[in-house]
Each structure stands twice: as C-alpha cells, then as structure tokens.
Amino acid sequence: MDSSPDAPKPTAKEIAAKLREQIADSTYGPNAQLPAARALAKELGVQLMTVQSAYRQLRDEGLIITQQGRGSFVRDPSVPLGTEAGSSPAFAALSSELSVIHETLRQLGDRLERLERLVEHETPHSP
Incomplete structure (x- = not known):
C-alpha cells in the first residue's frame, strides 16, 4: 500500500484485502503478529478506527485472533475455529454448537447400530 502523503487513503476494506493477501502468501504465517493497529x-495515514475495522473484518472471517493487550495474530488453521483466546465470539458460539451437534450425531449413530442389530436378530432368516 502506498503511504505517500498524496496517495489516496486506503479504506478498511482495502486494508483487510491487502492483509488477507499477505496471510494467503505467508508473508504473515500462522501465529504471526500483525502490526499494531496504531502503528x-x-x-498508512488513516484513522485508528479504519485499521481496527479491517482487523475486525479479518477476525470475523476467522483469519486472525485478537488478544487484549497483546495484539492481533494470524490464526493457526490447524486449531479448531473458536477455541483459541481472542477468536471471534461468533466462532466460539458456533464451535460450541457444533460440539453439541457432533455428540448428538454420535449418540444417534450408536442407537441406530443397536436397533439394526436387534432387527437383524429378530427377523427370521429365509432359506
């Protein structure tokens, strides 16, 4: 991004897009700390709120996590979404819901297997 005084000021969307590219091409790899929002x-010659908005977009997409007093970091894709400190509250809630759904499906699978065994033993086999 051009930071010269005469260059147009980037929007939060443009800043997020540039950081997204840098995350994709591993300029910022997993667990890498992004620049401090103020710096x-x-x-870039923009308001702090503009950078904070860009970081919020990336956090809401699950690309970064923010930790109060520490900064913003690229999320490690090997760690399940919503489980690390600083991840988006929406992803944390979704992760919790998915865990409940996963456990319910496992229980239903076990129940279906037991029912199939019962039916198999009770059904007379034809010659």
Missing part, C-alpha cells in the same frame, strides 16, 4: 494507521 499501521500512522504508516
């Missing part, structure tokens, strides 16, 4: 805002 990046100053470098």
Whole structure:
C-alpha cells in the first residue's frame, strides 16, 4: 500500500484485502503478529478506527485472533475455529454448537447400530 502523503487513503476494506493477501502468501504465517493497529494507521495515514475495522473484518472471517493487550495474530488453521483466546465470539458460539451437534450425531449413530442389530436378530432368516 502506498503511504505517500498524496496517495489516496486506503479504506478498511482495502486494508483487510491487502492483509488477507499477505496471510494467503505467508508473508504473515500462522501465529504471526500483525502490526499494531496504531502503528499501521500512522504508516498508512488513516484513522485508528479504519485499521481496527479491517482487523475486525479479518477476525470475523476467522483469519486472525485478537488478544487484549497483546495484539492481533494470524490464526493457526490447524486449531479448531473458536477455541483459541481472542477468536471471534461468533466462532466460539458456533464451535460450541457444533460440539453439541457432533455428540448428538454420535449418540444417534450408536442407537441406530443397536436397533439394526436387534432387527437383524429378530427377523427370521429365509432359506
């Protein structure tokens, strides 16, 4: 991004897109810390809220996590969404719901297997 005084100021969407590219091409790999929002805002000549909005977009997409007082970090894709500190509250809620659904499906599978065994033993076999 061009940070010269005459260059147009990037929007939050543009900042998020550039960071998304840098995450995709491993400029920022898993667990890498992104620049501090204040420093990046100053470098780009934009308001702090603009960078914070870009970081919020990336967090809501599940690409980064933010930790109060520590900064923003690229999320490790091998860690389930919503389980790490600083992940989006929406992903944390979704992760919890998915765990409940997974356990319910496992229980239903066990029940179906028991029912199939019962039916198999009770059904007379034809010659």
